Amino acid sequence: MRWEAQRLDVEDTSALPGMPSIRGLLRSVQVPEFPGLTFHEVRARSALNAVPGGSSMPFPYTVNPYRGCSHQCVYCFARRTHEWLEFDSGRDFDTQVVVKTNLVDVLRKELARPSWDRQHVALGTNTDPYQRAEGRYRLMPGVIRALADSGTPFSILTKGTLLRRDVPLLAEAARQVPLGLGLSMAIWDDELHQALEPGVPSPRARLDLVRALADAGLPCGVFLAPVLPGLTDDEQSLDAAIGAIAAAGATGLTVIPLHLRPGAREWFMAWLRGARPDLVPRYERMYARRAYVSAEYRSWLSARVAPLLARHGLDRQSGGAARQVDDPVATGVPGDEEVGFPEGSLPTGGLPGVRPPDEGSPPAPVDTGPAEQLTLL
Numbered sequence: 001m002r003w004e005a006q007r008l009d010v011e012d013t014s015a016l017p018g019m020p021s022i023r024g025l026l027r028s029v030q031v032p033e034f035p036g037l038t039f040h041e042v043r044a045r046s047a048l049n050a051v052p053g054g055s056s057m058p059f060p061y062t063v064n065p066y067r068g069c070s071h072q073c074v075y076c077f078a079r080r081t082h083e084w085l086e087f088d089s090g091r092d093f094d095t096q097v098v099v100k101t102n103l104v105d106v107l108r109k110e111l112a113r114p115s116w117d118r119q120h121v122a123l124g125t126n127t128d129p130y131q132r133a134e135g136r137y138r139l140m141p142g143v144i145r146a147l148a149d150s151g152t153p154f155s156i157l158t159k160g161t162l163l164r165r166d167v168p169l170l171a172e173a174a175r176q177v178p179l180g181l182g183l184s185m186a187i188w189d190d191e192l193h194q195a196l197e198p199g200v201p202s203p204r205a206r207l208d209l210v211r212a213l214a215d216a217g218l219p220c221g222v223f224l225a226p227v228l229p230g231l232t233d234d235e236q237s238l239d240a241a242i243g244a245i246a247a248a249g250a251t252g253l254t255v256i257p258l259h260l261r262p263g264a265r266e267w268f269m270a271w272l273r274g275a276r277p278d279l280v281p282r283y284e285r286m287y288a289r290r291a292y293v294s295a296e297y298r299s300w301l302s303a304r305v306a307p308l309l310a311r312h313g314l315d316r317q318s319g320g321a322a323r324q325v326d327d328p329v330a331t332g333v334p335g336d337e338e339v340g341f342p343e344g345s346l347p348t349g350g351l352p353g354v355r356p357p358d359e360g361s362p363p364a365p366v367d368t369g370p371a372e373q374l375t376l377l
């Protein structure tokens with residue numbers, strides 16, 4: 001989505017002083033309940049985004065209610081997408097949140113088209129649908145109802161405990177359509193959590209959410225991500241994390257090391273230089289040529305994690321099988337292109353939304369505008 005794609009034939013009269021005047025913007029608001037945040041309310045022309053053909057992601061469509069994210073993760077690699085909106089990828093990404101206020105109406109129209117083939121729609125692939133803005137705009141209940149009513153399987157990936165508000169609705173939806181729920185969490189040290197993901201609910205609060213989902217009979221796959229080399233990858237920390245996630249009732253778990261794509265790299269390395277200068281040479285070596293850690297590190301982490309998963313009974317999930325691959329990899333530490341989805345995070349019940357790899361691009365239901373970058377949380 002770019003501002004141009006949000007164009008309306010209206011005058012832009014409501015920009016705050018100092019804000020760029022942007023075509024398509026309905027208004028920008030700051031409210032006392034959300035100090036430090038500015039919400040830019042736009043009217044979206046489309047809701048469903050077609051995933052580009054050839055993507056390894058196991059879903060053909062995404063829906064993103066918000067752009068920018070008040071969870072403020074320093075390592076977030078959706079940051080750069082904010083530059084498409086004429087904002088910067090740092091403070092603006094954290095505080096200037098674009099809200100597609102008419103999303104539910106547009107989505108309902110698109111889902112009602114005879115050509116809609118009810119394939120898997122993923123939420124939370126760019127920025128978090130349960131970030132703080134959702135407390136004000138309450139878009140997700142309408143999205144969930146629209147997808148369930150239309151018979152569309154869907155999945156939600158989040159770090160936001162606000163999802164708890166919608167548990168009854170999700171339980172109802174799970175009776176109508178295949179549903180997947182994913183939570184990501186990785187940083188358990190309070191100080192590190194505050195430094196690197198200051199707007200995210202605490203890991204303990206997210207564990208409580210895993211429990212609440214399990215109690216409601218809903219699936220919940222956990223991404224132990226991102227694991228930070230030299231910071232959170234010691235055996236004791238991983239063991240404690242995996243044990244806590246298993247005890248909370250997660251249906252599956254995948255471990256993913258930090259990626260440092262442009263847009264996230266600058267911010268993360270700036271933090272590292274200030275907080276842990278001793279680790280800078282190691283990170284520069286590890287991420288010198290690419291955004292992903294080396295195969296050696298992935299193998300090392302896999303070997304470290306495998307016995308811990310076995311110890312806590314999380315080695316028997318079928319994350320690989322859920323993606324309909326011949327050689328299911330229960331879990332482990334995959335590279336970005338073959339990211340493993342923990343059991344429960346993709347729609348269960350036949351997985352009608354999983355696109356076979358050779359099927360090519362699905363038919364676009366609407367003029368989707370520029371494809372949105374996929375950035376798993």
Ligand code: SF4
Nearest residue numbers: 069071073076127128
């Ligand atoms: S990693 Fe996810 S939760 Fe964190 S800022 Fe990015 S989109 Fe938000």
